[in-house]
Amino acid sequence: MRSYPVIRIAERVETHEQYHLCKELGMDGFQGYYFAKPETLSAKVIHPTFSNALELLNLLRMDADLRKVEQILKRDVALSYKLLRYVNSAAAGLNTTISSFSHAVTVLGYKKLYRWLTLLLVTASDDGRAPPALQKTAVTRGRLMELLGAELGMSPDDCDNLFIVGMFSLLDVLFDMPMNAILEHLQLPVCIIEALAARKGRMGMLLQLTQSCEDGQLNGVDALCQQLGLTPEQLNQSHVAALAWVEDLGL
Secondary structure, eight states, rough: TTSSSSSOEEOOOSSHHHHHHHHTTOOOOOOGGTTTTOOOOOOSSSHHHHHHHHHHHHHHHHOOOOHHHHHHHHHHHHHHHHHHHHHHHHOOSSSSSOOSHHHHHHHHHHHHHHHHHHHHTTTTOOOOSHHHHHHHHHHHHHHHHHHHHHTTTTHHHHHHHHHHHHHHTTHHHHHHHHHHHTTSSSSOOOOHHHHHHHOOOOHHHHHHHHHHSTTTOOTTHHHHHHHOOOOOOHHHHHHHHHHHHHHHHHH
C-alpha cells in the first residue's frame, strides 16, 4: 500500500499493543475503542512522565507558595513551554501575551490556571504512550461539558469543575490504572470524584452524555438530553464549538 497515494487507517484498534503495532507498521490514522475506553489496567504506580504535572496540580489545589510551583516548572522545561503555549493559544481568549508562570498567576489566578494545568496532565506524554487522538478526546470532553454546563445556567465554578471532569475522564486509559487508584493521587472536590468514579450527580450525567456523543449510534443521547433539559440544538452547537476550541489549542 505504501506505493499508492492513499491514507492508511487502522480500524478496530482495541488495545495499547494493537495501537503500537499499527504505529510501527506506518499507518497514518487509527480508529477504535482504545482511544476512549480502557481495556487493560495493569500499572501500579504513576508513570514518571506524568508525575510533575500531577504535583503541579496538587500544589495549585492547596494554594501553595508560588516559588514551590515555579521550582517544578524550572526542572521540567517541556512542561513550562507547553503551559505557556496553551495559555497563549487562541482558545484562551486573552488580550495579552503571557510571558512567565508568575505572569500567568497575576493575569489568571490559581483557580483559572488550574484548568490549563489539567491540559499538561493529559498531554504530558511525549514518548508515544498517549496517542494524540486519545488526548484530543479527553480535551474535547472537558470543553463540551463546560459549554453544556453554561447552557444549563450552572455557575462558573461548576463549569470549571465540569471541564476538569471531562479532561480527567480518560486518565485511567492514559495512566493504564483503575480510576479509583488515580483519584487517590489527586486532591479534588467530592463532586468531581463521584462523577469520575461512579458517574454520579449532574456532572456524572453530563459525562455520560459527552461519552454518548462519541458513539456513532448516539445511544442514550436523547434520553440524557431530556433528563438534563438540553435541546438537540444546544448539544450540537456546543459539540461543534468544543471541537473548534480543541483545534485552536494546536494539540
